[in-house]
Amino acid sequence: MNIIKAGDNRVAKIINRKKLSSEAKYRLSLFTYIYSVNDRYLIYNTLTSEVTELTENEWNAVQKIKKEPVSYDFIKENGLEELAVTRYIVETDYDDVKQYQQTVFLLKTMAGNKKGLSSYTIFPTTGCNARCIYCYEEGYTVKTMTTETADRLVEYICETKHDDTVNLRWFGGEPLANSRIISHICNALKERGVSYKSNMVTNASLMTRELAHEAKELWNLKKVQVSLDGAREDYALRKNYYDPIKHNYDIVMKAVHYLANEGIKVNLRVNVDFDNIARIPDFLHEIKAEFGDMENIRLYIAPLFQEEHDERCLELYKEIFRLTDYQKKIDVARNIIGAHDSVHIRTNYCMADVVDKCVVITPEGVFNNCEHLPEKQTWGNIFDGVTNKAELDELKKPMPVDEKCAKCPFLPECTPFYKNGCPCWFEQCYEFRCLKTEFKLRNLLEGADTETDNEDEEL
Ligand code: SF4
Ligand code: SF4
Ligand code: SF4
Incomplete structure (x- = not known):
């Protein structure tokens, strides 16, 4: 052996x-x-x-x-x-x-249990310049963070942060639709000598060369996830921008260059379903032609959120793994980081099950534990602090191991939290984990360790 x-x-x-x-x-x-x-x-x-x-x-x-x-x-x-x-x-x-x-x-x-929060996921706005057909935030009332809320947020960060660098995660809506407030928050933190770094989930259509520079210098932006929808025609249909002359596929490609040229790591998340998947191979060639072997651009293919709950989701995942093999074969923006000497067991699933370290903050300053903002999972706001201690205590309690998970080999990867705590959990979790594990093991035999960083980070 x-x-x-x-x-x-x-x-x-x-x-x-x-x-x-x-x-x-x-x-x-x-x-x-x-x-x-x-x-x-x-x-x-x-x-x-x-x-x-x-x-x-x-x-x-x-x-x-x-x-x-x-x-x-x-x-x-x-x-x-x-x-x-x-x-x-x-x-x-x-x-x-x-x-x-x-x-x-x-x-x-x-x-040990270091005191204070290490990570703040901030929604500068729930509004967006796109109207993706699949947006899970469809139906949310558009709220945008005001300067008053941002000022209070800065106070809140100073009062609650741990004594090390804090991580700011900009999320939305489209966070760049309120980039002014991001700069406002970062300027104020800088003035107070707070050490921070940030990452962002964005459609990137509002990113300019100047803003990318500001993102690097002022926001300390280290990593960006840009959501794409495959080939140009799929992108236009699916993103359905309010102003497609100003915001479109070509603009986003330029934006990715601006970010990457600033040394910011860009993860392209390509959302697929059965309607656009056939055109993904051509799209991969386009990405290769566009970005060549730029070191800090990675691409990964993922199912649309809604598809994970569809009965054909395993079929879709099989296609995704097949395409990921193809991506490797043609050597384009691979999400393969190279051989890892060591790995770490997950002691928590994501930000949502470490509420004493991480918090999600809406444009109105309301707390949540999950970026999908489940309505009942809030316990206060930045102005009044904790207003519902019972809910906070509930969210702090470790999740018991589900009966199904107690018989499953993937419990250490899922943690007890995933099945009953994450809105992204889907019925065919076990079958999906088998597919993913076998994909990883096959890659390992070929000499590549496919530790991806497209998943929620352990905190
Ligand atoms: S870009 Fe994101 S926030 Fe905007 S509509 Fe699409 S999925 Fe929703
Ligand atoms: S794969 Fe499903 S059943 Fe297995 S541990 Fe994960 S959530 Fe539980
Ligand atoms: S992984 Fe699940 S529970 Fe965690 S933040 Fe994302 S959606 Fe919420």
Whole structure:
């Protein structure tokens, strides 16, 4: 056997066994995922994130353990002790879920509990110059942050921030539709000596060369996610800008150049469904011609939010992985960051389950824990502070492990939060995770580690 991807050392230190019991019976851990392709045999531990390649004999022995528990002698005879030490194989009475929970608890305790907020997701406006047919904010009343609210927000950040650099995430609506308020907030923070950096989700159609420079210098903008809709004709139809003469595909391509030329990292998120997917290969060639091998531009293909809840979503995901392989083949703006020596277990899913570190703030200064702004998940505002302590306490409580997740190998990747806490959760989560895992493992065999940064960051 041969480790082809190192896992999280911290987890290994907590869960690995020093000595195996010769009396015990052994089975595969809940967190062991096995996969074989083209006569290569892989075993993946979703808790440690380690991936090991097995020989055919070892693989056959693992298949036997998958069917029924085996003795220590069987483990020894087949040279699988190392898999038992590193917890791919565990004793039959081992409590996988409890071990996972204890590991996360220990890691959180070791990380300490620094006081203060580290991340503020700010909506400068819920308005937008586009009218995407799929916008999940359709129907929201348009609200735009005033200077008075922005001034109070700056006070609020100073009062609540931790004593390190804070992360500002500009979200909307279209945040650039109120870029004035972004500059206002950043100027005020700068005057007060607050250290900050920022990132943004935008359609980029309002980004100019001058603004990109300001974004780098004043906003400390490090990363931007630009949403695209595939080929030019799909883009025009889907974005449906109020003023398509001023705001259109070509303007956005220029904007991406301006941002990238400033050294800002640009992630192009290409939203697909069954209506535009056929034209994506041509579009990928267009992107290659447009951006060549510019280092800081990455592209990833993702389903439209609504499609994730459609019964054909797995079919769509299969197409997306196929296209991502094609993207790799033609070598265009790949979302592949290179070999990783180490990875970290997720101790939280996203900003929404760490309300003592992260907060979302609407244009009116209202708190939320999620950028989709679920109505009931608010507990106060920047003017009055906490007005609903019961709701805040509820959001702070760790989510219990769902019955379905307690039987699923992907629990360490999803965390207990995802299934019952994220509005993006979808019914076919398990099947999707299998597809994604096998895609990643295939890439690993080809020498590329596809750790993507298109997901919500752990905080
Ligand atoms: S660009 Fe974003 S905010 Fe604007 S309409 Fe489209 S999805 Fe909605
Ligand atoms: S959310 Fe779905 S994929 Fe994730 S652990 Fe639960 S059942 Fe598994
Ligand atoms: S990942 Fe889900 S819960 Fe977290 S912020 Fe995004 S939509 Fe909200």
